[in-house]
Amino acid sequence: MIETLTPPRRWDPVVKITHWSIALAVLANALVTEEGSGPHIWVGYGLAAILALRLLWGLIGPAEARFSAFWPSPRKAIAHICEIREGKVTHHRSHNPLGALMVFAIWGSLLTIIATGIAMAGPPPWNGADQPGKYGAPVTSAASAEGFAQRTLHDEDEHHEKGEKGEKGEEGPLEEIHETAANLLYVLILLHLAGVVFETRRSGKQVMVAMLPFKR
Template sequence: MQNGRKQIAVWDVFVRLFHWCLLAAVLISFYTTKTDGAPFLFPIEVHAQAGYIIIGLLIFRVIWGVLGPTYARFSTFVYGPKNTASYAKALLKRQEPRYASHNPLGGWMVVLLLLSLSFQAVSGLFLSDDIFFQGPLYGLLGRDVSGELASLHALNSDLLLILIGIHLVGIVVHALLGEHLVPAMVTGIKRFTSAPVDEKPAYRTKYRLLAIGAFLVAAGVCGWLWFYPY
């Protein structure tokens, strides 16, 4: 407790690294398709490599979300429809409870973003521009299916932008309500005037070995995609 405010170590260093690395990879991915891609010589290749990194990061996050520390686990911040609706009503009345981890609406936003990113990155493996790029799995499902995936890939790109926009609005809203999420994602510490409703014991260092294992699995998949013999 500091200055009457309770400090809780919520997001471990691996969750924070995942978040900022994913942000960088997504920015590069969008930049190489929504602009001329300068100064990259082959923007589509950089776009694909950013996708491979995203796949590796998502694999790590899934493992960490199932086996990692309490606040990193999906089971901690993914709530059922009843709890989510109750939180939404309380939020509209400005009577929302505080959560150490993601609140019910924030938790579902995380899930939607991860699902959309997963589809975007995996579908890209089946695509080809017939000139500079051919995905590692292109042709595996046939040209017709690859063509359909290309259309969905483009549509999901727009959906991702919408989800990211909503996510950013949510961050601003929480900041106005006194919950500053960006500094917390840098330091891992969130501050409260009273105990949050989902307070759990702090994470322990025993998870470091698991983190190394998850990283090696993710890096292995990412490396295979990156150096796949086209």
């Protein structure tokens, strides 16, 4: 096996913290929170803030965290596949060219999920999908039957505008895109984990160690 020597990969605390918080938020919204509920939307906005920090870091962070260090390139990705086939290991200070494609694919699906999620949820307060005051107006008084009827009618109009569930429960476009992007994300995460295991076995445990919290 041919190896080229470069200093071992290291990630700064912002990359590590944003990575593990994004992973946690995705798992929470995929497995724990109820779809469209208040907690789902809160976690979603948290996820949006963390991703925004990581993307800003891609512009102003240290060299290996910057987009310029791992800008996706199909040509480099193909060259990387050829290296794998030849048993050649090149160490990269940042994501390797295949990893870079994966990172941008994960970010792309996260941005789609966030954009459609925010478009459906709107501004706070969020009461959750199954409550009469869905996402918007808080429902504090049961006294106003008239207000409730008006709000329900208004909500239905709003759902059609925003592309949420219609009267018959069919999915609107935003909801469909949100769900499809979430399903795509799950597939990408499985491929990401397979890639991490593969790359760790191929070029050493530093690949994994570098992303662990409290390790340098």
